[in-house]
Amino acid sequence: MMDLRELYQDIILDHGRHPRNFRKIEQATHFAHGHNPLCGDRVTVYLSLGGDRIADVAFQGRGCAISTAAASLMTEVLKGKTIDEARALFAQFHARVTGGEPGVLPEPLAEDAERLEPLTGVKAYPARVKCATLSWHALEAALQGDGGTVKTE
């Protein structure tokens, strides 16, 4: 068994305790709810798009340290990104936490992907992968603009 501190690195604990962009965007152009029925975790992701660029992104909800930190870090890396860049980051992040083939991102995005690296400790804990991806699934649902609830189950 790996050391638990690989899963709960300081940056995860920090973002879990003090999530960034933890607020509602009143003028959100897009939003969606994420729900993990397994543990009752809920997240709402808010987006404010200017053209195809993410002018602002924030979230609210309740969840474990992993899901809260994942949402928090997600909002930090996504601000200013285009929709295509956001999706490319999600694809790579998803591959990294599920043990898939991550592929290569162009330079500026590779730096953002590095910032998400501490979350990839969940790879060793299959039951926790959904915690790390919940907010990203909600982001995708928000981009698709149906304003519904996306479930991890």
Added chain:
Amino acid sequence: MMTASRRSVCPGGFDSRQLRHEFPIFTNNPGLVFLDSGASAQKPASVIDCVADYYRTDYANVHRGVYRLSARSTELFEEAREKVRRFLNAAEASEIVFVRGATEAINLVSQSWGAAFLKAGDEVLISELEHHSNIVPWQMLRDSLGIGLVVAPIDATGGLDLAKFEALLSPRTRLVALTHIANATGALVPIETVIRLAHRQGAKVLIDGCQAAPRLPVDVQALGCDFYAFSGHKTYGPTGIGVLYGRRELLSAMPPWQGGGEMILNVTFEKTEFQDPPHRFEAGTPDISGAIGLGAAIDFIEALGRGSILEHEEALTGYGVDRLSRISGLQLLGAGQRRLGILSFDLEGVHPHDLAQVLDQHHVAVRAGHHCAQPLLESLGYPATTRASLGVYNDERDIDRLAEAIETAREMFRR
């Protein structure tokens, strides 16, 4: 340190630490502190061997062949039914229906008895303490038949509010379906009173005994309940087998639930005559090895003594409440007047999944989540909790290990 108050022999009269040698899971997972018996109990070697031996030496289908093996198999299967009868002190073995588990037992009652005897306007009374398996089948019946589903609330202590329960009983109440012990909190429901009150109104009573059957003596005749359901795998038996007890006159009046082999007397394309209970409700080849394994589990329980198990569970529950209550920031969920075998709690600032993860690192297995009792947790104000549930193999040292691991988690997530 707790060493001073630690006893090696529990008041129940058996030594849990010694008993652990009878459970191969502990040999194969050294250091395991298993506190999730409420989800499913571990199996003694006698149950595992019994199932394997049955397949090795006595296996054939039941109630069919004239050859000796089939007769032997049938005999073992029906012997298991007799063991269950004795376990519940039912009047007759024909009142014992083998099912997949308590979930199927409750669905059987709702779809057979409910569909045949309930009509729009009738009410089924459940409580806030129920597992989803004693909520959803009745909701399905409500939606198909137009019956009312009434929910008796808990009181401020987390126990069933008996006064409100009594007030919700009415001539419309046809069935009261309640848990014996709430799986999410360990609240022991005073079902003797519940049954008396319900019968006074002419309602039938179904008890979900999943958490109670492995923990305390159950006498369905003394209780006077109409149906009693439990699962084999929570009672130290195999998965895939469970029991519905139903009073004979009720089962006899109930239509078949599933059609197929085993449950018929005579079949033509025009008409089928059905078997009497219990076979009427056991269509198809049953889980023969599961039933026989459950019989072995009952032998195991009875050899320990059900009174002894109850004493053990009570003592260890008390120790757990005492030990966990001393952890700062830990809030035990209320369980009314009496709590048995289950400790459900919230640790301030630490999500149950994070807590369970840290506990797992310390080889302490607990459940984190809503425990299939979302309405109850909602009512108590928690989306999820951490739950430690006890079995015969647990002792004070397990509780100490749990408490120490909780302290570690608290340090780790300290704000």
